Amino acid sequence: MSIWEYANPKKFMQTSAWALPWVSGAAAVCLVTGLIWGFFFTPDDYRQGSTVKIIYLHVPAAMMAINAWVMMLVTSLIWIVRRHHVSALAAKAAAPVGLTFTLIALVTGALWGQPMWGTWWAWDPRLTSFLILGLFYLGYIALWAAVDNPDTAADLTGVLCIVGSVFALLSRYAVNFWNQGLHQGASLSMDAEENVADVFWVPLVVCIVGFILLFVALVLARTRTEIRARRLAALVARERMA
Numbered sequence: 001m002s003i004w005e006y007a008n009p010k011k012f013m014q015t016s017a018w019a020l021p022w023v024s025g026a027a028a029v030c031l032v033t034g035l036i037w038g039f040f041f042t043p044d045d046y047r048q049g050s051t052v053k054i055i056y057l058h059v060p061a062a063m064m065a066i067n068a069w070v071m072m073l074v075t076s077l078i079w080i081v082r083r084h085h086v087s088a089l090a091a092k093a094a095a096p097v098g099l100t101f102t103l104i105a106l107v108t109g110a111l112w113g114q115p116m117w118g119t120w121w122a123w124d125p126r127l128t129s130f131l132i133l134g135l136f137y138l139g140y141i142a143l144w145a146a147v148d149n150p151d152t153a154a155d156l157t158g159v160l161c162i163v164g165s166v167f168a169l170l171s172r173y174a175v176n177f178w179n180q181g182l183h184q185g186a187s188l189s190m191d192a193e194e195n196v197a198d199v200f201w202v203p204l205v206v207c208i209v210g211f212i213l214l215f216v217a218l219v220l221a222r223t224r225t226e227i228r229a230r231r232l233a234a235l236v237a238r239e240r241m242a
Contacts, residue, residue, distance in 0.1 A: 007084035009227050016220045024217040030210030038203035054112040056204060060211035062105035062130070068098030068132065068215060069161070069168040072140075076158035084225070089230065090152035091161065092144055093222030097215060099137035106134065129167050137163035150230065 005011050020189065038056035072091040079088040109127070110120045140157050147153035 004082075004084070007078075007082070007086050009086055009231075012086050013224060013227060016224055020217060020220050020224075021214055023220065027210055027213035027217050030206055030213060034203050034206035034208075038200070038207060041205050042199055042203060051112060051115050052200070055110050055200065056207045058093050058108035058112055058202060060208045061108065063208060064211045064215050065098055065101040065105050065130070065133065067212075068101060069095050069137075069164060072098065073161050073165045073221075076154075076161040080153055080158045085154075085230070086227070088150075088158075089226040090219060090223045091157070092154075093226050094215075094219045095137055095144070097218045097222070099134065100143065101211075102130070102134040102137055108129065130208045131227075131241050133164065133167045136160070136167060136191050140164070216238070 035056055039053050042053065044050045044052065072094050073092075075087040075091040078084055079091070113122070114120050140160055143157050144153050147156060172225060
């Protein structure tokens with residue numbers, strides 16, 4: 001079985017119809033478990049107090065905001081190279097989800113940063129590149145809406161996605177590129193000294209898994225909607241020509 005079979009809209013609709021309830025259910029279980037565990041059954045941090053618990057929303061949202069753009073990049077490249085419509089529609093479907101995660105990360109980051117840094121915002125390298133990534137999300141969505149021809153829109157947004165990937169990369173690795181800045185290092189790292197304590201780490205991983213599954217579920221659902229909308233538009237155009 002080849003992965004390219006799922007580029008067929010009929011095959012994608014059949015498979016996603018089966019997978020969507022399972023992915024959605026697993027996302028709900030992980031999110032409820034992780035958030036309740038994290039917010040109500042973990043201790044306050046000795047330096048940050050109860051503020052540290054924002055980590056269970058901020059870190060997963062920030063990770064998925066960046067990874068959503070990476071997913072859009074991959075599917076956009078598939079469209080540009082192989083002209084598979086499902087991949088272009090999947091990229092389009094992921095953009096509002098990625099933008100929502102970006103906004104959640106920015107808001108929770110401000111709520112976390114104010115008591116820690118004494119300010120709601122700082123022009124820190126990671127924060128700035130992350131804000132620019134959010135603007136690219138807005139531009140991507142606006143470009144899809146502005147171009148009537150869907151294939152042309154997919155081509156243009158694919159190019160925009162490639163350019164925006166620079167800022168997705170900077171958002172992820174800005175702390176490594178520039179030592180200065182207020183933003184802390186990675187909460188999850190191969191370096192044990194940088195990782196959060198185990199009491200916070202385990203529910204955080206559960207929340208991250210929940211956010212990943214939520215992203216997959218939302219993209220599947222939105223892609224199915226985009227495929228139906230494309231079919232409807234084709235039927236309407238055919239009726240007008242008849």
